[in-house]
């Protein structure tokens with residue numbers, strides 16, 4: 234990677250301690266660099282540590298060890314107040330959309346601006362402009378329950394973009410959607426990356442999402458990165474997990490579980 238990466242994780246380790254259970258290492262000495270303006274995928278099966286890795290990029294998950302450098306600044310060294318400001322630079326969308334049911338669409342999108350203490354008029358204007366950019370102007374006054382899954386995710390995307398972040402984190406953002414709706418959302422995300430230059434990090438277990446969107450991916454297994462690769466050129470996965478993910482090998486014999494659920 235030539236230019237300075239926008240995100241650089243070094244030796245990040247995160248262990249969960251639960252009473253009455255063995256401790257669980259969700260991230261095990263992970264180092265990863267994400268290029269500015271790229272779409273970076275994090276793939277792997279359930280429990281591999283993908284969400285924990287994603288959430289450590291904005292320090293929603295604080296590592297036990299290691300550093301998280303974003304835009305040249307070590308977030309692990311920042312006081313909580315400064316960290317809250319920096320988080321506005323990182324939008325996030327989720328599989329289950331996480332919209333507030335008792336707020337209208339436009340009020341949901343305004344929420345991050347309200348937290349940032351932007352005044353009422355300015356935040357309404359910015360929320361409406363952001364809703365227009367995801368094609369949802371006519372739903373501004375609706376409540377989330379009246380929207381389709383795809384529309385709900387567009388609201389989630391608008392809410393993530395309203396603070397004009399330069400990174401967008403997506404945790405299984407299309408896993409609750411049907412294939413056609415998924416493609417619409419993937420196109421929207423690709424446009425956001427290309428037109429606004431926003432760096433997009435997508436967690437997924439779907440090869441389709443990887444192929445449609447990613448410039449580069451990291452394949453995770455048991456809290457570690459098994460393999461990184463560049464897409465767009467012929468790929469030759471070496472790790473058993475990546476070979477399985479890309480349909481090149483049978484399921485590796487042990488170390489993780491797949492269910493059909």
Ligand SMILES: Nc1ncnc2c1ncn2[C@@H]1O[C@H](COP(=O)(O)OP(=O)(O)OP(=O)(O)O)[C@@H](O)[C@H]1O
Pocket residue numbers: 249250251257258259277278279280281282283284285286438
């Ligand atoms: N708050 C927590 N407390 C205890 N264990 C946790 C917590 N969060 C995650 N874990 C454990 O850490 C491991 C990694 O979890 P993570 O959610 O990052 O996996 P994932 O790859 O995102 O899985 P999935 O595809 O199912 O979402 C799992 O074994 C999980 O049970």
Ligand SMILES: [Mg+2]
Pocket residue numbers: 283284285404
């Ligand atoms: Mg997850």
